Structures are given as C-alpha cells and as structure tokens.
Amino acid sequence: MLRLSGVTVRFGDRTALDAVDLTVEDHETVCLLGPSGSGKSTLLRVVAGLQPADAGRVSLSGRDQADVPTHRRGLGLMFQDHQLFPQQDVAGNIAFGLRTGVRSGGGAGARPGAGRLSKAERAERVSELLELVGLPGAQERAVGSLSGGEQQRVALARALAPTPRLLMLDEPLGQLDRGLRERLTVELRQLFRRLGTTVLAVTHDQGEAFALADRVVVMRAGRVAQTGTPREVWQRPASSFVARFLGFENIVPATVRERGADTPWGRVQVPKGTPSGRCELLVRPAGVRLTPPEEGLKCTVTGITFRGGASAMVSVLLQPVAGPPLTAESPLSRAPDLDETVGVTFTGHEVVVLPNAAEPA
C-alpha cells in the first residue's frame, strides 16, 4: 500500500527525516513511535504531500506520488488538534470530503470526479459515520460546542467519510484524559479491524502504540530505530535508546564471556548464543528477583512506587553496593520496606543483550 524509500527532509541545517524506509501493507495498522522531534509528524506530512521531500520516493499502491498533489492522493489525515472547520457544523465537517469530488477507495487509487454523492446520499453517509463513532444525531451541533472527546470522534468520522485508502492519525488521542484514551484505543482497534482500514498512526505514547498497532516503528532523530510487532519490540529492544524510550532503566555496559556477562552488578547470565565481547545489557524489572540479604547482590531499598491500574505490582527502586540503581518488580504483598537491605539475583530469560553498544545512547 504505502512504500517510502530513502525519504529525507531537511529544515535548514536540521535533518528532520534521514533516509527513511517504511512500508505499510494493506489492512495493516502501523504506529510510528518516538519522542517529540523524532520526525514522526513530518513523515505523515510527506506522505500526505503537505511537505515536499528533499530526497527519496513515496509510492501508494505502487504509484510514485511525486507529482500527485495532496488532494488527489486519496488519504485521510486526522490532525493532532483535529482542525475541525469552525464555520461548519458537525455534518458539514464530515461531509466535506464527500463534496470535494475526489473519492478513492479500496486501493483503486484516487479517481477524480468518480463517485460524487447526491445530497441525500451524503446525509445518509454522515449519519452512518456518526453512528459509527458513537455520536448519533449530532449533525447540526456547532463544532465549538463539542467536548474534546467528541471533537476527536467527529475528526475521525470526517477522515473516514471519503473511505481513504490510507488513514493517517497524528497523535490521535494525545489531548484526552487517560480513561477516555484507553477506551478509545480499544474502540479504534476494533473499528479498523472491522472496516479493514489501512492505518499509519503517530504517537509518543508506547501504551497507545502497543494497543493500536500490528507493527510498531520506533523513530529516533529522523531515523528508524526499530521495526517489529509490539511484542517483538517490547521483548527485544534493538538498542539502549529503544529500551530507554520504552521505559526500561536497568541498562548497564557489559562484557560477554561464555554463558555470562560481567557487569557492575556482578556476573549476569545471558541467553545462549550471545556473541562474546562488549555490549549493553538490559535486565527487565521482572528479571530482578528479590532475595534475603545474604543471597546475591546486596542492595538498599531507596523507593517504592505503586503503579496503579489493575495490577497489584509495585516498582522497587534499589541502590546496589556496586553499580547504578536498579528497578525491580514485586507483588504488593511481598514488597520490602523503605531502607531495608535486600539481596538481588537475575533471571536469565529477562535479560536482553542490546547489540549496538557502539552507538551512544
């Protein structure tokens, strides 16, 4: 469906996108994940034709888009702050893409003038979409009277109305409160499944990306840092940058010898087949086992954080006698007290060797 090769965008001497390659298959939901300034939104703008690329190719359904203006690309784009048209009511906003006369669908490519709908058909489509996003009967409401969540839904309905072959979402749920965000993420995922929509979304929230996406693309400073399913990325971060961005903190330099690695925390078991030499090591909190003080690495408990949510787990912040601080995970019932001295051992299958230690994090 969408294929980017070597796309580069420069703003003055700052490179926003640096030779990015990316593909999105039909009916796939891909999430671009990265900190702000990593080039995610610029990438969406390049795909939409709102931002010319300095180098590289964008092709949709196998057709190069270099000479195709924005309005003929047959895309949907949901802006971060919605950009609903204040002069038009809800129905007017949703019907906008139906009136412009360029419709596209099912990967057939943009067909100018094809499928222009009559007024009655448009009204029917609008009410259909409002039904779909859970706002039935909102046609005549003024845009200004909508709450944040409602604006979100109208923006989504507007983007979906012309059945775009690729729907792009820029921080789709960024401005909503947590509860609404989690509910909408699930709803969106189900909706895209049902409609078979191809989606390219951008977010800086890993939870959102993991919940929404079939595939996650982690970006860093205009480059793709890692691509994979949410599970792959979470289990095997490709670099310490990705690991840290996902919220992991137990990362230390290490030297691998045979089945173990020498770290400031002592010797840690590593997966079979890990090549010898210098690298960085991630120990997921679940792999940090708390033991009585006489066993393993001796640590002082410096902090305990309740995670909230449904899980009864707490994060335990530890200061080992040697090496950087550690985070461990513990059930609430067995959590140690503050300032208590505990021991720590590491479980091998929660240890991840981060390959490119050469690159500074």
Add this chain to the structure above:
Amino acid sequence: MSGPANGLRSRTVSAEPAVHDTGGPAPGANASRPPATRSVRRRAAGVRLALMAVPVGFFALFFAYPVVTIVGRGLRADGRWQLDRVGTVLGDPGVQQVLWFTVWQALASTALTLSVALPGAYVFARFRFPAKRLLHALVTVPFVLPTVVVGSAFLALLGRGGALDELWGVRLDTSVWAILLAHVFFNYAVVVRTVGGLWAQLDPRQEEAARVLGASRFAAWRAVTLPALVPAAGAAALMVFLFTFTSFGVIQVLGGPRYATLEVEIYRQTASLLDLPTAAVLTLTQFAAVATLLLGYGRLVRRREAALPLVAAAHTARRPSGAGQWALLWAVLVTIAVLLLLPLGVLAERSLRGPDGGHGLVFYRALFELGDSAAFLVPPVEAIGNSLAYALAATLVSLLVGGLAAAALSRRAGRIVRGFDALLMLPLGTSAVTVGFGFLIALDEPPLDLRSSWILVPLAQALVGVPFVIRTMLPVLRAVDDRLREAAAVLGASPFQVWRAVDLPLVRRAVLVAAGFAFAVSLGEFGATVFIARADHPTLPVTVARFLGRAGELNYGQAMALSTILLLLCGAVLIVLERVRTNNAGEF
C-alpha cells in the same frame, strides 16, 4: 473627517475575544464573578459615571454642540425648522451629481483598493522575505500622512509638469484616476493590516485538513480561509468606503473644478458661497450615510467574533516556493514600489529642485522668507512649530479624553456603554468642515468664547485623535486578566497599588502607541483646521494647501518642501511606533 483609519485598531478589538477563548476570561466573563454587594456595585457604577463624565462632556461641547448649532443655523428660520429645504437641496441636479460622484468614486476606490491590497495582505501574512518588517512599516506611512500631502505627492507624480508629464507627457490630474490612485495609496495599509493581520493568524493546517480531504489548493482556500476572512475583508472595505466617501484633502488638491465629494461641496457651500442651508442639508446627508455605515461596521465586527482557531503569526509565514509564489511576491513588491513609494519619492525629489532645473534647497530656504505676496502673515516655516505645538496639545487632550473613555468602556459593558462605543467613531465620519465652521459659530459667545483662543485648533484635532486612542487602548485594557488584579489584591495591594502594579505596565506601551497615532493624525488634520487656524498661526497642511492654491513654480516648490517635512515628521513618528510595537505581542 477624512482622517486615517480606525479600522486597524478595531481589528484587535474583534480578534481579541477569539484569542480569549483559548486563554483567560473573555471580557464578558466578569459576569461569572461572585455577586457583589449592593454598595460595591453602586460604587462601580459611580466610578464608571465619573470616568465617563469627561468624554461625554467633551463630545457634547466640542462635537454635538457645534454641529447642531451650525445645522440649526442653516435649517431654522423665523424660529421654525425649515425641513422642506431638505427636499429642495437634494432635488438640485448639481447636488445630485455631487452625491452620485461621491458614491461611485467611493465604491470604485474601495473595489480598486481591495483588488490591489488583498494580494498584498496574503503576501505579508504568509510569506517570509527579507526586510519584511521595514516594508510593513513603509506601507503604513501613507496611511498616517496628511491628506493634503497625499494630494501633493500625486500632483507631483501625475499632475502638470509632474514626473509622468515630463517623461511621457502623461497627465492624470484632470482625470478621476488620480483620485482613485491616491485613495488606494492612502488606504492600502487598512486592508493589508486588517485582513493580513487576521490572515497571518489563521492556522494553515485548516487548509491542509481540507486538502487531505480532497480539496484542491483553491477549493481549500475558498472553503476554509475565505469564510474566515470575509468579515475582516468586509470591515476593511467598509472602512475604506467610509474614508473615501468623506474624502476631502485629496479631492481638494486633485479634483479640480470638475470633481467634488459631499465634503468638498460642503466646504464650497460654507466657505465660498456662504449658503448655510445647503451646507446643513449636505452635512445631515453625510451624517446619515456615515451612521448607517458605522452600524453595518459594528455588525460586521461582531460577526467577526466567531471563534476562529488563531495561532501566533510568526509560525505561519514561510519562504515562497515555486514560480507562482515568487511571481506573486514580486508583483506585490513592484506594486508597493510604484504605487506607494514612487509618489513619496517624487514628492521629495520635487522639493529639492531649483528654479534652474538643478537640485538644491531653494524651496526650503524660501520657506524662511515672508515672500512678496500677501498670502502669509508669517514666514511659512513657522507653520512647522505651530503644527508641532498644536499636535502636542491635541495629543494630550486626546489621551486624557480617550484614556478616560477607554477606562470606562473597559468595565463591565451594558448595552448603553456599547452604544457609546460606536458613537465615539462618529467624529471620524462627520464632515470636518462642518465641525470647523461650527466651532467658529458656536464657540464665540461667553461663557465659551474660545474664538480667539489657541486651544480651538487642538480641540478640533483631538476629535479625530480620541477615536484612535480609544481603539488602541480598549483592547489592551480589556485583555488584562482580572485574575491578575485579584492575585495582587489577595497579596494585600490597595486598588491604587493594583492599578500601578498590574494595569499600568501592560497599558504603558499602548499609551505610547496611542499617543503616536493621535499625534500623527492631529498633525495632518485639515478639514476643520483650515477654518479655525488663525492666519498668523497656520498649520503645515493649511499652509501646503494655500501654496497649492496659488500659481507659480516657487509656490508649488514650497508646497512640496513643506509636504516633505510633514512626510518626514509623520514617518519618524511611525517608525518609532513600529519599534514600540515590535515588542508588543498583539497585532495592531
């Protein structure tokens, strides 16, 4: 009075509530404050009344009273109103011709100004290019120029022996084109600043959203940007129409005997023919037309308050890309150079000529001499000092009256107060000639015998200055977040300390800007001043007009020299203003 526009200022007034939607409380948000006790409320009303007393008194005494007196002088005979004169005067074919010309030249000027200035508004709003800020200031210079200087500049360019005449033998001063072009020259900034100011703040992503939904570049502009701009463009058009409808100085200089607007005709009837009844009817006609226009304007401004998603103007401008955008940018720059800068340049060049065809300061030197004619009682150069002194006094009066009115209007506004708001713009559209002559007739008896007092001129000039002061200060005062005052009060500040700590720092800059505009406008006031300035104390515009009314190269050259001095004075004031304003977040 064909003074400069207040359209610029009112832009902020209307854009401001929209900005508020995302930030602090809107002006009307005061209503949600906890209910005040009766005594507090009564005291607030008392304060408002006290603040209002001076402006109301000022306008009653120096605007309503003179105008009513002179209209009454014209329309009352034998102790009765002679309203049948209205029909007689308006039935006169000569008057009808004047009316027709007034309307159509105003319509044509407005259409021409819009078509020339709207591309300029777009370029200033959306493109980034070198020296943009300087150019933005330069474009505004004509707008604060005295109309007489505008007339002289076009005379120097298009008139007999003008630059075009010398080069190609083209003369336009006998055609209506000179008038229309001068009006475009004068009002270009109104459109660029009113429309362009809003345009620059419209979020470009609105258009992008439409583009992604399948709208072509033009369709997106038409569907999203145009509706957002229509009220602003309409308000700008109305302002331009108002200024050209009441145009006096420009037509007086360029119109010759063939073309006269209502205002020029009022002057002719009053000053030359002493036909007060006709002048009174014409004044009333103009008054009715202007009041209707202002009502429409008020309605447009209110409509403009529909909340638009506005963003900081600095983020929306980009370097032009593509041949089309570069061509547009250059077209606008060339237009500005030819239409706005060339006349000013020619004016300055003319003033530096000598009788022998070379260049020198002959005309400037001549300003220091009394000359052989009996036209002047004092050396013309004294007009500079007079003008500066008058303008200074007028500025002080404007600041006092306008500041008090703005302070009163910025408080919780009821319907009556809002009506007062619109009323304050009336002096801008009322016949300045009538006001001037009314001053002479009404203010010459005790207890108000000001006829021989120097204060008469600054008072008349302040009538045009006050609306500017109000338009500048009101949005700033209204924008002061009430919670700031509350925070100061909670920290133990007395009302005076609150004012000094919160209001004053925010308003100080607006006061400076208001003072500058009031000064420039007073400096250029012509229609009223021409009546009341005493022969031994002429102002610059009056002297320029007198020079232009006399034959001979020396008179013409001296007019150019004085106009250049006036131009430099106004330009200097404006550039200082731009500097003050660049630190100011708000668009004017």
